[in-house]
Amino acid sequence: MAFAITQTCCNDATCVAVCPVNCIHPTPDEPDFGTTEMLYVDPRTCIDCGACADACPVDAIYEAKDLPDPLRIYADLNAGYYEDKEQARTDPAPNFHTWAPTVFTRIIPSDLPALDVAVVGTGPAGMYAVEDLLLHTSARVTLIDRLPVAGGLVRYGVAPDHGATKRIGESFARFHTHPRVRMRLGVEVGRDVTVAELAARYDAVIYAVGASEARRLGIPGEDLPGSLAATTVVSWYNGHPDVAPNAVDLSAERVVVIGTGNVALDIARILTADPNTLDGTSISREALLCLRSSKVREVVLLGRRGPDDAAYTTPELLGLTRRTDVDLVLDAHDPGVLAAVDSSTGKAALLRDIRRESIDWSASPPDGPKRIVFRFASAPAEILGDAQVSGLWVTRNVGEVAMKADRVVRAVGFRGKPVPGLPFDDKSGTVPNSRGRVDGMPGTYVVGWIKRGSSGGIGANRTCAEDTVGALIEDAAAGLIGRAAPARRSVLSSLFGSR
Numbered sequence: 001m002a003f004a005i006t007q008t009c010c011n012d013a014t015c016v017a018v019c020p021v022n023c024i025h026p027t028p029d030e031p032d033f034g035t036t037e038m039l040y041v042d043p044r045t046c047i048d049c050g051a052c053a054d055a056c057p058v059d060a061i062y063e064a065k066d067l068p069d070p071l072r073i074y075a076d077l078n079a080g081y082y083e084d085k086e087q088a089r090t091d092p093a094p095n096f097h098t099w100a101p102t103v104f105t106r107i108i109p110s111d112l113p114a115l116d117v118a119v120v121g122t123g124p125a126g127m128y129a130v131e132d133l134l135l136h137t138s139a140r141v142t143l144i145d146r147l148p149v150a151g152g153l154v155r156y157g158v159a160p161d162h163g164a165t166k167r168i169g170e171s172f173a174r175f176h177t178h179p180r181v182r183m184r185l186g187v188e189v190g191r192d193v194t195v196a197e198l199a200a201r202y203d204a205v206i207y208a209v210g211a212s213e214a215r216r217l218g219i220p221g222e223d224l225p226g227s228l229a230a231t232t233v234v235s236w237y238n239g240h241p242d243v244a245p246n247a248v249d250l251s252a253e254r255v256v257v258i259g260t261g262n263v264a265l266d267i268a269r270i271l272t273a274d275p276n277t278l279d280g281t282s283i284s285r286e287a288l289l290c291l292r293s294s295k296v297r298e299v300v301l302l303g304r305r306g307p308d309d310a311a312y313t314t315p316e317l318l319g320l321t322r323r324t325d326v327d328l329v330l331d332a333h334d335p336g337v338l339a340a341v342d343s344s345t346g347k348a349a350l351l352r353d354i355r356r357e358s359i360d361w362s363a364s365p366p367d368g369p370k371r372i373v374f375r376f377a378s379a380p381a382e383i384l385g386d387a388q389v390s391g392l393w394v395t396r397n398v399g400e401v402a403m404k405a406d407r408v409v410r411a412v413g414f415r416g417k418p419v420p421g422l423p424f425d426d427k428s429g430t431v432p433n434s435r436g437r438v439d440g441m442p443g444t445y446v447v448g449w450i451k452r453g454s455s456g457g458i459g460a461n462r463t464c465a466e467d468t469v470g471a472l473i474e475d476a477a478a479g480l481i482g483r484a485a486p487a488r489r490s491v492l493s494s495l496f497g498s499r
Contacts, residue, residue, distance in 0.1 A: 002043035003052060004067060006074045007315040008060040008164040009038035012128075012459030015052035015061060021045055021096055024052060025081070034460050037313040040081035057171040059164045070322040077314075106136055108476045115139040115482050117472075118202040120189055123152020124458045125448025126208030127172035128465035134178055137473065141181045142202070146188035147241060150176060153210060154458070156240045159266040160283035161273065168458060195421025195444070203482045204443050204472050206436075207422065211414040211429060211449035217258065221383030222410070226252070230263050230411035237270055239284030246286070250294035252406030254365050256392050258380050259411030260303040261311035265320055267409055268299040272326045272370040298365035300403070302394065303376045306340050307348035310376070314347040320372070321350050327371035328354040334396060337376045361403040383408050414454040428453055436468030443481045445472055 005015070005024070016024045016039070023045035026033040041052070043064070053061040062068075064075045108115075117133060119126045122145040133139045149155060154169040176183055187193060189207075198205045214229035216222060228248065235243040255271060257264045270278070275291040303310050310317075321328060330351055332338060341351050351374060359373065377396055384391040384402065392403045415429025423432050423439055430453055431438055431446045438444040447468040448461050456464070476482045 002046035002048060002064050002075075002078075003041050003050065003061055004043075004064045004071075004075045004078045005039050005041055005052075006060050006062060006067070006071045007038075007319050008058045008162065009315065010058045010060070010165065010168055010459040011036075011039060011457055012057070012168075012462040013039065014055050014057055015039065018051040018055045020049060020051065021047050023047075025085075028463055034456060034463065036081075038315055040078045042082050043075075043079050044082070057168040059167060070319075073318065106470060106473045108137055108473055108482075112476060112482050115203045115476060116142070116201075118142045118144055118198055118205045119208060120144045120198075120205065121152055121208030121210060121448070122150035122172075122183075122185075123157075123208060123210055123448070124154060124168070124172070125210070125451075125461040125465060126152065126206070127175060128462045129206050129208060129447050129469055130175050130181065131172075132465050132469040134175060134180060136469070137476075139180070141178075142184060143176070143181060144184045144187050144189070144193075146186070146191075148186045150183065150185060152208075156235060156238045158238075159234075159270060160237060160278060160281040161269065162266075163281060165458070166282060190420035195419065199441070199443060202443075203476075204445060206445045206447055206468060206472070207419060207431065207438075207450060208447045209416070209419060209450050211416040211454040213415050213417045213429070214410060215413040215415055215429075217380060217410055217412060219380055219382055221385060221389070224383055224385050224389050225387065226385065226389030226406060227383050227408045227410065230257075230259070230267060230409055231414065233267050233409055234263065237283055237287040239282075239287070245284065246290075248287070248290065249407070250290055250296050253295055254298045254300065254403075254405045255296055255407040255409060256300045256302055256403060256405045257409045257411050258302050258392075259311070259413075260301050260374075260376075261411060261413070262313060262316045264301055264409075264411040265312050265316050267411060268301055268372045269320060269323075271296050271299050272372055274325050277325075296370070297367075298371050298373060300373045300375055300405070302378055302380065302392075303374070304379045305376065306337060307351055307374070307376050308340060308344050308346045310347070312347075314350070317347055317350050321354065325369075327369050329359075329371055329373045330354050330356045331373055331375040332356040332358045333375070333401075334377045340376075361401055364404065414449070416450040416454075419450075435471040436464075437471050437475070442475070 013028050016027050023042045024039055026036055117139045119130055122143055130141055133141055151169050154166055158165050175181055214231045232243055233248055236248045257267055275288055278288055341348050378394045380392055381395050382393040383389055384393055389408055391405050392408055394401055418424040425432050431450055433446050433451055436445045436447055436451055438446055445468050447465050
C-alpha cells in the first residue's frame with residue numbers, strides 16, 4: 001500500500017531526499033518544483049518503506065490505508081498528479097535513483113578561516129540558510145531577531161489550528177543550540193545596530209526579514225476604523241507582541257475578507273471556529289477569550305476574479321469544505337460564476353456541492369449556524385462609513401452592490417518593508433539583488449520574501465536559501481569575503497561579545 005502526501009505539505013522536499021525509489025515529485029531539479037501546490041507520491045512506484053513519513057517535518061505523509069476520513073481524498077489526489085505526466089510509469093518496478101559523477105560545486109578553500117556570518121531573521125528563510133551554512137561550511141553563525149521569541153512566520157504567521165505545520169519550527173529549533181550558533185533576540189537592525197555595523201563585524205550578513213507589510217487596496221475608506229489588514233488579524237490571534245490584544249473587535253455580525261488566498265481562508269476559518277476546538281492550540285489567550293464572546297455569524301470571502309483563479313490552494317480549500325461545524329455558501333449573484341464552478345476540472349470543482357444562495361446584502365446575516373460565503377467576480381470599489389466601517393461598495397460583472405458589513409479585512413498580499421541602510425525597491429517591496437547578493441553591497445545577502453517577493457510557502461525557502469548560500473560560498477571561494485582584517489572582531493563587542 002502506497003503512502004500519500006496530504007494538506008499540510010510544506011513543499012521543502014525533505015521527503016524527496018530520503019525516498020529510495022524516486023517516487024515523490026516534483027523534485028527540486030524538475031521544472032515544476034515550487035509551482036505545484038504540494039508534492040505527490042506515485043503509488044505505482046512507492047515501495048511502502050515509510051522513509052518519507054519519518055522525515056516529513058510537518059506530519060503530512062500517511063500510509064494510504066491509514067488516512068483519516070477527512071484526508072482519504074488525498075490518495076486520489078496523489079495518484080491523479082501522475083496522470084499524463086512523464087513521471088507516470090507503466091512498469092511498476094521501483095524507479096531507483098541513478099548514479100552520477102560526484103561534482104563538488106560548493107567548496108570554500110581550506111586556507112580560508114571559518115567565516116563569521118550573521119543571519120537576521122529566525123523564520124523559515126533564515127533557518128534554512130542557517131541549516132545550509134552549518135551543514136556545508138565551517139561558518140560560525142549569529143542569529144539575530146528583533147522579537148524576543150524565535151520563529152518568525154512559523155510562530156506568528158501560521159494559523160493556530162494548523163499545528164502540524166507549526167511543528168516544522170521544531171526542526172528549525174534544533175539549530176538554535178548548535179555549538180556554532182549564537183542567538184541574539186530582541187535586537188532590531190536600525191534601532192539597536194546598523195547595517196554598516198553588522199557589515200563591519202561579520203564576513204557576511206544574510207537578511208531574512210520577510211514581508212510583513214500588508215499590500216494596500218488603494219480605494220476610499222481603506223483607513224476607516226473597522227478596516228483591518230490581514231497582518232493585524234493574523235498577528236492578533238497568534239499573540240504577536242507588535243499587536244495589541246484588543247486590536248480586533250468581533251462585535252460585528254458580518255466580516256468581509258477581501259482576498260481569496262490561504263491567509264483569507266485562515267482568517268475565515270478562525271473567525272467562524274468553535275472556540276473549544278482552538279483551546280489547547282497556540283492561539284493567544286486574549287484572542288480565544290474574544291472568540292468566545294464573538295458576535296460574528298458570517299464571513300464573506302470576496303474575490304475579484306473567478307473561482308478557478310482564486311489564490312488559495314486546493315489542499316486548503318479542501319480542508320475547509322470538510323468542516324461540519326460551519327455552513328459554506330456560494331453567492332449566486334453571477335451566472336458566469338456558477339457556470340465556471342459547474343464546468344471546472346480544477347479547484348473550483350470543490351465548490352460544486354456547496355449551497356447556492358441569492359443574498360440580500362443590505363440585510364444582516366440570517367440566523368442559524370455560522371457560515372462562510374464565497375463571492376467571486378466582485379471588485380471592492382470603496383469601504384463605506386463615516387467614523388466607522390458600515391459597508392463595502394463592490395463592482396461586479398453584472399452591476400454594482402453595496403454590502404452591509406461592520407468589519408472589513410484586507411487580505412490581498414504582503415510586501416517587504418525597507419531596512420535602514422539597505423537598498424529597497426518600493427514597487428516590488430524587495431531588496432534589489434542578484435541570486436541573493438544585495439546590489440552594490442559585497443558581503444550582504446537576502447533570502448526569502450525580502451529577496452523574491454511574497455510568493456511560495458514555507459518549503460520554497462529551502463531552495464531560495466540554497467541559492468543565496470551558494471552565492472555566498474562562491475564569493476568566499478573567490479576571495480570576495482572572509483579575508484577582512486582581524487580588527488573587525490572588536491566591532492560591536494559590547495553587543496554581541498567575542499567568539
